[in-house]
Amino acid sequence: MKISNAFxxxxxxxPTEAQIKSHKLMLRAGLIRMLSSGIYSFLPIGYRVLKKVCQIVREEMDTIGGQEFHLPALNPIEIWEETNRVEAFGDTMFHVKNRNYILAPTHEEIICNIAKNNLKSYKELPQIxxxxxxxxxxxxxxxxxxLRxxxxxxxxxxxxxxILEGLNKSYDLHSEAYKKIFSxxxxxxxxxxASSGAMGGNNSQEFLVESKEGGEDFAVVCENCNYASNIEIATSNPQKIEREKISKTIEEIFTPNIKTINQLSEFLKTDKSHLAKSVVYKVDEKPVLILMMGNDKLNEEKLKKYLHGEIEKIEDEKLVEIFGADGGSLGPVNLKNVKIIADKRLENLNQLVCGANKNDFHIVNIDLIRDTSIEFYADIRTVEENEPCVNCSSPLKIITAIELGHIFKLGxxxxxxxNATVLNEEGKQVPIIMGSYGIGIERIIACFIEQHSDEDGIIWEKKLSPFDVHLISVNTDNQNIMNTAENIYNELKENQVDVIYDNRLNITAGVKFKDADLLGVPIQLIVSERNVKNGNIEIKFRNSGERSILKIEDIKTFILDFIHK
RNA sequence: CGGGGCGUAGCUCAGCCCGGCUAGAGCGCUUGUUUUGGGAGCAAGAAGUCGGAGGUUCGAAUCCUCUCGCCCCGACCA
Structure with a gap:
């Protein structure tokens, strides 16, 4: 491709709209342009990269026996109503205004529909x-x-x-394929x-890339034993608190202007493990009081597993109405008509301090068994950095990450x-067991750039690079230079090398070098007077910045070796 | 959906608080010319309904109301 007549x-x-490195570089290097918030055009250079990523994914999927489909994006809404996912997706799903269609956010229903209509026997399984x-x-x-x-x-x-073994095998095949793809x-x-969220099913794993700037997920990892989990389901071994031998009588005490656990701990000179924080959620419009130890953070994902229906934080104004007190003064004692749930860490403890449901008062010496009616205890706390690992007690780390892929055992x-079934070996109708496995293609590109760039631009590796070679002619008014560059261009093209040739006239060398570094093709070939007069061409490697001089006649061999190495 | 920021030339931004000359700069673009190894010099030029609508005013980029768009934080999210 010659830049003189390329886009x-x-x-x-x-551009001001870009905040993170990959976004800035994708715009600057001419890979993408925004059409509207969250909607991007891939320009020719960017589309080349996208196609390379797709090809790698395709090859690895084909290797595990996958068969590629082309499915409709426009779906009749009825099929989504069968699985109740119109409601589950809610506002996240795009609806077509003048027809009963939706734009597909994923394709379980369509796959299931094809399977149901065409698969009859266990002999036809497994399929990917x-x-x-x-x-x-x-x-x-x-x-x-x-990224989003x-x-x-x-x-x-x-x-x-x-059969379940079949699902397990398919799942493992995908896990292996994903490792190869991302590598x-x-x-x-x-x-x-990970948690399987709205997808349904149980077992699931996420493939993540660490990124402080672009990450939206938090992973809890142990560097000692390799425990790794999304924070949504992560557990740890926080310090255990034992029940004390004697439960003293409860007593209301005056705690002026004490709103937070920190203030309370300071005021009472009491360890936070003896303080219980009350948070209130609305579950199906009914208040639920949740007790957490000290400053432990509630984990909504975990909570959702134990409560059925929509959960939502309650408005501050409602608190006074229900409890007779504001946020910092709520507690579980003498509560009627409010369901109480507590974190496992508090199970059956005594000698605790909680809010009194009266502003500026707390109750001390609470025995959760004696003084409250807790419905159940469950692990609903969020793991914190440096807590001991559940397996090996080493301190846990928390990593901010971008989710690249997610694999689920849907069941x-x-x-x-x-009603998608097949006949099994015994001639019995059994439901098809599904797995679902996703990869964000654009995220691969953005993550790659996050990991491979410097202040000058992108640094592609040859597998994803939009071109193999970036050819630059420096002295464009010298016909000998232009001819030499043109010959190299043609020779490489004839040998199936993807070349981008900066043949622009009247552009200074600096501009061409800057553009080349910005685009980040692994090899730059620089055709200039100073070297051509000795029969040489300069080669620059984008990743190391290293330069060397080659004989013009050796270029083809060198490039072909580099590409196929 | 809540909070904050922004919208002026293709891009980055100044001007707005405190209304008043023909709305500016840098970069980019066009033409000519000189340059040609790290985003060139000189000269000339094109380019804007100041996001949109309404209002206040003799007069609005500037003040008021509404609205649309973009970005960030939160909520949400496979």
Missing amino acids: FPTLKEI WYQIQTKFRNEPRPRSGV GREFTMKDSYSLDC RCGLKFFIVG TKYATSM
Whole structure:
């Protein structure tokens, strides 16, 4: 490709809309342009990278026996009502205004529909079906360029089995394929156990890339024993508190202007492990009081597992109405008509301090068994940095990360509601057992750039690079230089080398070098007077900045060796 | 959906508080010319309904109301 007649719009300045490195560079290097919030066009250079990523994904999916589909993005809403997911997705799903269609946010229902209509027998299983296509989700807040878009490319695959061992095998195949995909893409990633959220099912793992700037997920990891888990489900071994031998009589005490656990601990000279914080949620419009030890943070994801229905933080104004006190003074003693749940860490403890449901008063010497009617205890706290690991007691780390891929064992949830069954060996109708496995294609690109760039631009590795070689002619008014560069260009093209050739006239060398570094193709070939007169060409490696001189006649061999190495 | 910020030339921004000349700068773009190894010099030029609508005023980029868009934090989110 010759830049003189190509669309390669680079930017010297950083558009204000971009905050994180990958977004800035994708805009500056002419890979993408925004159409609207969370909606991006891939320009020719960016699309080349996207296609390379897709090809790697495709090859690895095909290797594990995957078969590629092309599925409709426009779906009749009825099929989504069968699984009750119109409601589950809520505002996240795009609805077509003048027809009863939706824009598909994912494709379990469509896959399940095809399976139901066409698969009859266990003999036809297992199947792995995948697609690499655009998905639509009305993200309430798109951000970080292509990292969280309303329209984005996703590889999703679905495994179909009718026995559990089959599902396990399909799941493991995907796990291995994903490791290969992300390694081939040159990413440093790690794997954690995760919550399956609105997808349904139980077992699930996420493939994450550490990123302080663009990360939206938090992973809890142990560097000693390799325990790794999304914070949504992570557990730890916090210090255990024992019940004291004697439960003293409860007593209301005056605690003027004490609102927080820190203030209370200071005021009473009491360790936080003897203070219990009360937080209130609304579950199906009814208040639920949740007791946490000290400053422990409630984990909503964990809480959701124990409470059915929508959970939501309660408005401050409602608190006075229900409890007769404000936020900092609530407690579980003498509460009627409010369900109480407590974190496992507090189980059956005594000698505790809680709010008195009366502003500026707390109650001391509470015995949770004697003085409260707690419905149940459960692990609902959020793990904190440096707490001991559940397996090996080493201090845990918390890492901010971007989610690249997620694999789930879905089970029979969709097959059951859509009545997708096959006959098993005994001639019995059994529901198809599904697995679901996603990869965010644009996220691979953005994560790669997050990990591979410097102040001058992107540093592609050859597998994802939009071109193999960036050819630059420096002295454009010298016909000999232009001819030499043109010959190199043609020779490389004839040998299937992808070359981008900066043949622009009347542009200073500096501009060409800056653009080349910004785009970040691994090898730059620089054709200039000073070297051509000796029959030489300069070569610069983008990653190391290293330069060397080659004989013109050796270039082809050198480049081909480099590409195929 | 709550909180905050921003919207002026293709890009980055000044001007707005405190209304008043023909709305500015740098970069980019066009033409000419000189340059040609790290985003060039000189000369000339094109480019804007100041996001949109309404209002106040003799007069609005500037003040008021509404509205649309973008970014950030939170909520939410496979």
